[in-house]
Amino acid sequence: DQQVKQNSPSLSVQEGRISILNCDYTNSMFDYFLWYKKYPAEGPTFLISISSIKDKNEDGRFTVFLNKSAKHLSLHIVPSQPGDSAVYFCAASLMNYGGSQGNLIFGKGTKLSVKP
Amino acid sequence: EPEVTQTPSHQVTQMGQEVILRCVPISNHLYFYWYRQILGQKVEFLVSFYNNEISEKSEIFDDQFSVERPDGSNFTLKIRSTKLEDSAMYFCASIRSLDRVVSYEQYFGPGTRLTVT
Numbered sequence: 169d170q171q172v173k174q175n176s177p178s179l180s181v182q183e184g185r186i187s188i189l190n191c192d193y194t195n196s197m198f199d200y201f202l203w204y205k206k207y208p209a210e211g212p213t214f215l216i217s218i219s220s221i222k223d224k225n226e227d228g229r230f231t232v233f234l235n236k237s238a239k240h241l242s243l244h245i246v247p248s249q250p251g252d253s254a255v256y257f258c259a260a261s262l263m264n265y266g267g268s269q270g271n272l273i274f275g276k277g278t279k280l281s282v283k284p
Numbered sequence: 285e286p287e288v289t290q291t292p293s294h295q296v297t298q299m300g301q302e303v304i305l306r307c308v309p310i311s312n313h314l315y316f317y318w319y320r321q322i323l324g325q326k327v328e329f330l331v332s333f334y335n336n337e338i339s340e341k342s343e344i345f346d347d348q349f350s351v352e353r354p355d356g357s358n359f360t361l362k363i364r365s366t367k368l369e370d371s372a373m374y375f376c377a378s379i380r381s382l383d384r385v386v387s388y389e390q391y392f393g394p395g396t397r398l399t400v401t
Contacts, residue, residue: 202389211375211395213392214390217388270315270332270379270388270390274326
């Protein structure tokens, strides 16, 4: 049961261009969404998050957009840099429901390659 | 910058043996988690721990698994009798608070690669 889906296993982008990573979810009760970046043999590194009461959150080159009606979120990286090459995971959580302890439900990840 | 640490980085064990994976969460964090990632698959939640007890667990976290915070700093995951399918990366994570006004950032350790032969 894939509650969080990342349908693109890979994405290749030219340096300086925009990278757009997509994520869909099925559970309308999710109220917090996060993006993590992961290099091989390392743990996930937090990038940016968004609460379900917002539709956009921006942090430097990273912007996350949330479309609740479509149950869709996306991560935009502008401009993309070769150092951004990694696997990007979308994760969702039930933050404000009784009994929830904030565990994350992850998508399968999208491997981003930024070419110089 | 404070970070979550995990030891060992790689553990090889024989099927049926017990293993203990260790984690030191960030010192002022209150909520602790274990996740695993089987090779090529997604990161999966195992268990959450708060106030010295399990607060939530997934169906993966069966009776073979246990967690403990023995000394106020370490957070351990024990697998009593390992199976081949337990081979995976195991990640520890922590967060200071679940306060809705606080930016929710769950910090992950570098992981322990468990190989069961």
